[in-house]
Amino acid sequence: MTTPATPATPATQATPAVPSGPATAAHRPRPRARARTGARGLHGAGPLTYAILVLVAFVSLFPLYWTLVGASTSSTRIAQTPPPLLPGGNLWHNLDIAWNQVHLGQALLNSTVVAGCVTVSTVLFATLAGFAFAKLPFRGRSALLTLVVATMTVPAQLSVIPLYQVMAKLHWTDQLQSVILPNLVAAFGVFFMRQFLAEALPIELVEAARVDGASSLRILRSVVLPIARPGMAVLGMLVFVQSWNDFFWPLIALSQSNPTVQVALAGLGGGSYDSDQAVILTGALLGTAPLLLVFALLGKHIVGGITAGAVKS
Amino acid sequence: MLDEAVPATTVGVPRPAPPPHPWRTRLYRWDVKGSPYAYIAPFFLCFAAFGLFPLIYTAWVSLHSVDLQTSDQLQWRGFGNYTRLLHDDLFWNALRNTFTIGVMSTVPQLLMALGLAHLLNYRLRGRTFLRIAMLAPYATSIAAATLVFSLLFGRDYGMINWLLGQVGIGHIDWEAGTWSSQIAVSTIVTWRWTGYNALIYLAAMQAVPHDLYEAAALDGASRWQQFRHVTVPAIRPTVLFTVLVSTIGATQLFGEPLLFGGSTGHSGGSAHQYQTLGLYLYDQGWYSFHLGRAAAVAWTMLLLLLAIGAVNLAFARYRRAKEGS
Numbered sequence: 001m002t003t004p005a006t007p008a009t010p011a012t013q014a015t016p017a018v019p020s021g022p023a024t025a026a027h028r029p030r031p032r033a034r035a036r037t038g039a040r041g042l043h044g045a046g047p048l049t050y051a052i053l054v055l056v057a058f059v060s061l062f063p064l065y066w067t068l069v070g071a072s073t074s075s076t077r078i079a080q081t082p083p084p085l086l087p088g089g090n091l092w093h094n095l096d097i098a099w100n101q102v103h104l105g106q107a108l109l110n111s112t113v114v115a116g117c118v119t120v121s122t123v124l125f126a127t128l129a130g131f132a133f134a135k136l137p138f139r140g141r142s143a144l145l146t147l148v149v150a151t152m153t154v155p156a157q158l159s160v161i162p163l164y165q166v167m168a169k170l171h172w173t174d175q176l177q178s179v180i181l182p183n184l185v186a187a188f189g190v191f192f193m194r195q196f197l198a199e200a201l202p203i204e205l206v207e208a209a210r211v212d213g214a215s216s217l218r219i220l221r222s223v224v225l226p227i228a229r230p231g232m233a234v235l236g237m238l239v240f241v242q243s244w245n246d247f248f249w250p251l252i253a254l255s256q257s258n259p260t261v262q263v264a265l266a267g268l269g270g271g272s273y274d275s276d277q278a279v280i281l282t283g284a285l286l287g288t289a290p291l292l293l294v295f296a297l298l299g300k301h302i303v304g305g306i307t308a309g310a311v312k313s
Numbered sequence: 314m315l316d317e318a319v320p321a322t323t324v325g326v327p328r329p330a331p332p333p334h335p336w337r338t339r340l341y342r343w344d345v346k347g348s349p350y351a352y353i354a355p356f357f358l359c360f361a362a363f364g365l366f367p368l369i370y371t372a373w374v375s376l377h378s379v380d381l382q383t384s385d386q387l388q389w390r391g392f393g394n395y396t397r398l399l400h401d402d403l404f405w406n407a408l409r410n411t412f413t414i415g416v417m418s419t420v421p422q423l424l425m426a427l428g429l430a431h432l433l434n435y436r437l438r439g440r441t442f443l444r445i446a447m448l449a450p451y452a453t454s455i456a457a458a459t460l461v462f463s464l465l466f467g468r469d470y471g472m473i474n475w476l477l478g479q480v481g482i483g484h485i486d487w488e489a490g491t492w493s494s495q496i497a498v499s500t501i502v503t504w505r506w507t508g509y510n511a512l513i514y515l516a517a518m519q520a521v522p523h524d525l526y527e528a529a530a531l532d533g534a535s536r537w538q539q540f541r542h543v544t545v546p547a548i549r550p551t552v553l554f555t556v557l558v559s560t561i562g563a564t565q566l567f568g569e570p571l572l573f574g575g576s577t578g579h580s581g582g583s584a585h586q587y588q589t590l591g592l593y594l595y596d597q598g599w600y601s602f603h604l605g606r607a608a609a610v611a612w613t614m615l616l617l618l619l620a621i622g623a624v625n626l627a628f629a630r631y632r633r634a635k636e637g638s
Contacts, residue, residue: 045435053432057446060508063461064449066472070464078464083472125359128352138349148356151364153557153618155565157594157611159367161374161604165384182363185356215341216348245454247568248591252599265456266572277464284457291452299445306448306512 064292070281071095078277094282098268101279102256104286107264112290114179114250114260115243121184122239123232130193131224135206145194151187156248164252178253179260183243189235196231197224234305237298244291261287368615375608384604394609404610406585407593414495414570414589415563418502423555426507430514431540444515447508455568459501463488463573466497488574491586498587501569506562510555517551518544553629560621564614567591590614 045053070078073088098104132138133145159182167178201224209219247262254260256267268283295302375394377387398404433444450458465472466487474484487497521544529539545552566589571578573587579596581588588596590610598607 045432045437049432049435049437053429053437053443056429056508057443060446060450060504063458063465063504064453066465067457067461070461079470081470081475083470083475125355129356132349132352136349136352138346141349144353144357151360153561153622154364154368155561155611155614155618157565157567157591158371158615159364161598161608161611162367162370163363165374165604168384184363185359187356187360190356210345213341216344216351220352241452247455248565248595252595262454262456262568265454265460268460280460281464284460288453288457291454292449295445295449295452299448300441303441303444303448303512306509306516 064288067281067285067288070278071285073278075276075278078281090278091282094278095286097276097279098282098286102264102267102283103259104261104264104283107259107261108286108290110176110259111244111261114176115240117180118183118243119236119240122186122189123236125185126189126193126235127197127225127228127232128220129190130195130197131201131220131228133190133194134197135201135203148187148190152191160249160252163249167253173253174255174258176258179246179250182249183246186239189239192235192238193228193231196235197228200231201227230305234302237294237302237305240294241291371608371611374605375612377605379604379608381598381602381604387605390605394606395613397606398609398613403585403588403593407581407588407590410495410581410585410587411564411566411589411591414499414502414566414587415560417495418499418506418566419556419559419563421499422503422507423510423552423559425503426510426514426555427545427552429507429511430518431544433511433515434518444512447511449508450505451509453505455505456572458505459569459572462497462501462504463575466500488582489586491584494573494582494587498566498570498573501573502563502566506559510559513555514548514551517548521547553625557622557625560625561618564618564621565591567595571595 069084069087071094072091073084074090074093077084077088129148133141133148163178163182164173167173172178205223205227206219209223214222245262246260247266250260250263251266254263256263259267265283265287268280374387376389376391378390378393379387429447433440433447437443466474468474468484468486468488471487473487478484485493487493525543525547526539529543534542570581570587570589570592574580574582577583579592579600581592581596590613594607594610594614597610598604
């Protein structure tokens, strides 16, 4: 194992001082990626390709559109054949009912808090660990990385029972920390950031900073974090979506009086109310709309991030 | 800090050139050696607390009789929970359902994702829109998606039956039948994950060197042959990865069948026709209050996954060996 400080190649020494380093490096992967997309697709798409893709896009989007249709019609109209295909004028009425029936306002707030905390902590810790696994030499690195990947296969069901017992003992059931704490880290995040930094972060930058006498923390702050930012953004969005949609554990840990959105929706659809289908769909709309909004605004970056090398193993 | 304060007070003394202060070099060496461990520590500490400890403790619980309401009182049962499991028809039913729903959702989903990724890899107009549209289901929550689909699959007023009626196929009671309900649940899973997997495949496909396609084209390979003999082998690691991830997901399937059934969800329908292992565990623990049995189900699931993983690994190794020879 060589210490990272010693092997400083001439090329490394030529790199400018630390602060300007990351800026240039952050831009470096881009042109390469663009060149790749530019040359991509030897063949242009034929009409059949378009037809299939448009059909798939339609199938992907239709249930979402129909949620809106259902949420804006009356409960009598939705239970008629043919089913409604155009939005009606009942949206506000249904929103009012859904909002008051299952604490949806509280649920949206709770989900935002939970997903926000989980995202910040997961991304932060994943970046730290990902950097160490990608670029820092240390004893036991590959074994520990294998362990991280192996933990991805452990089913969530395995932790539910002890967690429930612990949370019950601490009187934390029905409180948000019971949902936040078990999700502070994610093996997938570590794996993702390792893959990202292995490609995006030139080792020379780290070595140059070392030669200049920068401490590890300083390297992290001024070299690693600026370069890691695009990867962190994509991971953040993936984690947020996942946490927002998490179902099994919140259903067990929380109750209908202090739910996350998913738990509230489960209460809405669980037959505990007069299953007014229009109201159920209104709840589904409210539970999904925030994510879809984020998707509509940032979709390009999310998609770009996933296709730019999420899992190239 | 200290050596910066010194020149400020004693004027005239030249500032010491960066000499190798012994404590500094030691600090530096600690920094280099220790910081990797400091960076990975948060992950492993949290994992130990919320992943590893529960894993082991679940095994301990599975050897006991534990009531949900008095969950801190453990009564030793040995392997009783496991033997009881093996004699429970509902367990085998859940295992079978998990398998059939898993196959019905994973196989079409990954095959379609592969085809879609291939199509998305063409030079396309409006490709950003198409990609976002295909990823949109991924952003939809299990609860919302399932509620919408259970209305679409409704027996009397559901849109799918209405459409089938238009082409002359009789009304299907999707929720009541074994196959029909399992198809419905698989449809929800497939709908949510196909686009996501397609984008992952697309990422891998874009990394395939173009010379390979050019060489294949020069040799007169058709597009289909290029897809089969260039693309698929090149992205095999990614395919294996998605197979593994989807298998894990399928084994844990829970939210979709639970919510698809409405009030009978936890038992997987009136006749347990779509009760998965995840639901069975929930039913045992949180409806029958037998946490010990639930823990035994959980560990059985882990053992199953390990077995599947081992088979996967052996298969991959066998393929590699066959190609090597």
